[in-house]
Amino acid sequence: MTPALRDLSRLCIHTATTKPWGIEEAVSRYSAAGVRGITVWRTAFADRGPAAAGRLIRDSGLRVVSLCRGGFFPAGSAEQRARAVDENRRCIDEAAELGAPHVVLVCGSAAGQPLEESRRQIADGIAAVLPHASAAGVRLAVEPLHPMYAGERSAVNTLGQARAICSQIGSPWVGIAVDVYHTWWDDRLEDEIRACGRDGRLLALHVSDWRTPTVDLLEDRGLMGEGCIPIRRIRGWADDAGFGGFIEVEIFSRRLWARDQARFLDDIKEAYLAHV
């Protein structure tokens, strides 16, 4: 049994989790609540820009854990794929300005072609932006997405596939983001997390919960403890594999966005200590 976490020192929250808050309110609320890290969605700094958002965050005492998100490499035409590579370079620049050590990649999938072709295009896209990433000092974290997103959001649907892409590219600037929501069902998960750790590729750990029933494919995630994911057990596997980094709460939920966000933040802290 993995022991509970004793404090909030590894707690990070994604701006998308408390979407009704703008970034200023998120930063001041998280900081006042004792949260230590923040992962910023690109939409969150639209107005002020990444450099100013980074200063705001550092001034509050929070750490920038990650920028969400790059990726979406596959497309039917070479021109579209080249545009995606350009967009990922911009995203990497923003991460550098923000002060984020890595960009999470939602790799993409093009419905009109076989998944293995999309997977090839993903590897090619990552390879194409890699020099830009290493020059900027920004790592790329491949996030396998749940198989229910294979048709449009990501053709990378298991940790095994993410590891295969990392091995193929073979750069210290490419690693993996493990999200319990996307991966909990996989009977290879424990072994794969161990292998990610052994390879030094475990860059991020995202937590939320899987509700039964789930009524929406995108925006019905649960707060930790509201669902059936063995979150603490998976977090234990990650820590046993040498992870030890920030644990990022990433919850997309219309139900929870409709709540009073200050009380929701209290509940996140409580659920984090009780279930992660």
Place this chain on the structure above:
Amino acid sequence: MTPALRDLSRLCIHTATTKPWGIEEAVSRYSAAGVRGITVWRTAFADRGPAAAGRLIRDSGLRVVSLCRGGFFPAGSAEQRARAVDENRRCIDEAAELGAPHVVLVCGSAAGQPLEESRRQIADGIAAVLPHASAAGVRLAVEPLHPMYAGERSAVNTLGQARAICSQIGSPWVGIAVDVYHTWWDDRLEDEIRACGRDGRLLALHVSDWRTPTVDLLEDRGLMGEGCIPIRRIRGWADDAGFGGFIEVEIFSRRLWARDQARFLDDIKEAYLAHV
């Protein structure tokens, strides 16, 4: 490239696909349309009972391909699991009365316990009903369900897991139902289908399509050609593995159930020849 099917000789439709029709109407409509097989959902013969439904089907010239569905073995208490075993014995009896060569198993999952415990309980449950199945001359077809159903409908989410259960039980009365909707995302699919064929376990092939976006986890499947599943390619893998049996159209869709079912049936035939 797998060549198209040239006729409807392998076309089977599930009663749930044309849910607005009662079994009499489904049987007469399918038969008049040149469909050759029917898979019956237990709910479809509620009033007349399985033996009379079987006679109705045989008199129409259709073949009974399968009975849907048994399973749901995992549960928190031994008493509940024993009730599930009893229910599966009743389902096997109904299949025998109906004249169905096999029962499809939606294996179940109990949210309050680890998936591997549910998987053990599934293997135990199948083993418990196996003598009843062999005595009745009814095979059991383990159907891996999409990982999005791992929390409540099936802890068996890949062909690899289904094969592991079959190997563990090691009986010719247990095989596998491959549904493209549940398995298309899996990068191991081709190899796993080949292995199923080699082991003589390929009992059924279900087709439908994955729409992007999918707006409901249960009832938003697409007609073949409406989505992104490479259906013909997967059917080719199954046939190359020695399958050659009925191809079952199983589509749950509120959108399609709301249509005129006679025109929907015409579209099924057309889509079957164009995309399967």
